Amino acid sequence: MTETGDRVGLACPSCSPGEETVHEVLRPGGQATVRCTDCDHTYKTEIPEEETVGLTVIVSQDGESFSTEMDVPADTYVSTGEEFVVDSPDALMQVRVTGIEVGPEQRVEEADIEDVETLWTRAVDNVTVPVTLHPKDGNADQTRSLRVNVPGDYEFTVGETVEFGDEEFVVEGVQIREDAPEYRHEKLDHDGDFAYAKDCKRVYARDESLTAWSAW
DSSP: OOOOOOOEEEEETTTTTEEEEEEEEEOOOOEEEEEEETTTEEEOOOOOOOOOEEEEEEEEEEEEEEEEEEEEEEEEEEETTOOOEEOOOEEEEEEEEEEEHHHHHHHSSSSEEEGSSSSEEOOOOOEEEEEEOOEEEEEOGOOEEEEEEEEEEEEEEETTTTEEEEEEEEEEEEEEEETOOOSSSSOOTTTTTTTEEEEEEEEEEEEOTTTTTOOO
């Protein structure tokens, strides 16, 4: 149902009878009062309700997953790699499509939403990124790992020093996830190369923490 202040696409009888323009809903109802934002013409009209279909969405986050149901426009076309907002009873989150299931064990890269049985996704608004740290002296036996929690649009840039609490390290390389949009390479290792945290499979870095390699 439309509400006051909503914006909808309608053909304006004054300035655009053949094509839709953006209208503001001034008063909802069976015969809604709307205003064309192009020419300011105000009139009453029936706003057609958008046809929707139910969709099962599986959301994965930090090794766990949950299922939710959403109503989405029936004329939607979806492909892997796309991002959208999931409004579930538990949370509101940005997700990326990682799999489109159109039948039992049948997955495709893109499909009309009406053909989709289950949409598999990964939360990308806040992510956990694995980081492999090696000491300044290059001793591989003392390599250690940690995980950092950051917003999905946080940038890891090769050559830059970053700090997370007591941890400090210089980014030396970034392994890109398989579901990420196109990057120049699967692994970035030139100074100035960067990737968003939501696209990082793993970050490789030189440990600069003062206490990281202290003797027991």
